[in-house]
Amino acid sequence: THSSRPQRLLRAVQKGAVRGDARSVVANIDRFCHHSEWAMNIGDEKGAILDSVVSEVNPALALELGTYCGYSTVRIARLLPPGGRLITLEFNPEYAAVARQVIEWAGLEDSVQLVEGGSGDWIPQLKEHFGVQSFDFVFLDHWKERYLPDIHLLEECELLRKGTVVLADNVVCPGAPDYLAYVRNSPAYQSSYFQSHLEYTKAVDGLEKSVYLGTTDA
Ligand SMILES: Nc1ncnc2c1ncn2CCOCCNC(=O)c1cc(-c2ccc(F)cc2)cc(O)c1O
Numbered sequence: 001t002h003s004s005r006p007q008r009l010l011r012a013v014q015k016g017a018v019r020g021d022a023r024s025v026v027a028n029i030d031r032f033c034h035h036s037e038w039a040m041n042i043g044d045e046k047g048a049i050l051d052s053v054v055s056e057v058n059p060a061l062a063l064e065l066g067t068y069c070g071y072s073t074v075r076i077a078r079l080l081p082p083g084g085r086l087i088t089l090e091f092n093p094e095y096a097a098v099a100r101q102v103i104e105w106a107g108l109e110d111s112v113q114l115v116e117g118g119s120g121d122w123i124p125q126l127k128e129h130f131g132v133q134s135f136d137f138v139f140l141d142h143w144k145e146r147y148l149p150d151i152h153l154l155e156e157c158e159l160l161r162k163g164t165v166v167l168a169d170n171v172v173c174p175g176a177p178d179y180l181a182y183v184r185n186s187p188a189y190q191s192s193y194f195q196s197h198l199e200y201t202k203a204v205d206g207l208e209k210s211v212y213l214g215t216t217d218a
């Protein structure tokens with residue numbers, strides 16, 4: 001039986017990266033995707049923007065929607081402050097299985113909780129399941145048409161607080177036009193765009209950073 005691309009990516013990590021060294025896990029995935037096979041990780045160029053936003057927020061509690069192979073999970077988790085936690089949701093069981101092993105190879109399993117399931121089903125359960133009050137940082141990198149319904153869901157479940165930073169990948173390619181229109185026009189968000197390129201290519205893409213300002217009602 002032939003392996004899948006996520007399985008080949010995992011093997012590249014296990015062959016090339018030093019166990020417990022998150023930086024070398026990230027570097028080996030980027031090498032694999034630049035030289036062997038493209039994969040939909042945020043990548044090194046947009047990854048540097050992700051790093052700078054995460055470092056600025058310094059989140060005690062972070063949420064990621066769309067784990068895939070765990071590349072951005074590792075980038076975020078390695079920057080968390082002591083005691084900081086990242087909850088990451090992945091819909092696809094095969095991706096989740098690979099991501100668990102990538103996160104373990106990086107030695108970050110103690111600060112990451114990977115949940116298998118759809119964002120729509122799981123967001124309403126995060127408070128009771130994980131004792132979550134609200135998130136300091138949210139990274140959107142799952143189905144692009146889920147960005148808008150899921151940010152509304154996060155608001156309704158009161159999982160955002162004044163100052164929560166929401167960072168969205170791929171707002172140009174593949175694109176999330178309805179989400180962009182919402183965060184850029186809503187008085188509840190202060191939004192800014194970081195132009196970059198689609199991972200491992202020259203195509204234009206970008207990240208949208210939106211700070212939640214809270215609701216106007218009392
Ligand atoms: N917990 C959850 N709840 C719901 N749904 C969930 C979920 N967890 C996962 N999913 C399902 C979707 O997961 C993957 C989403 N990511 C992408 O599709 C993606 C695609 C490209 C891309 C592809 C081809 C091109 F030509 C150009 C660009 C680039 C990227 O950077 C991408 O991130």
Ligand SMILES: [Mg+2]
Binds near residue numbers: 040041042141170
């Ligand atoms: Mg992406």
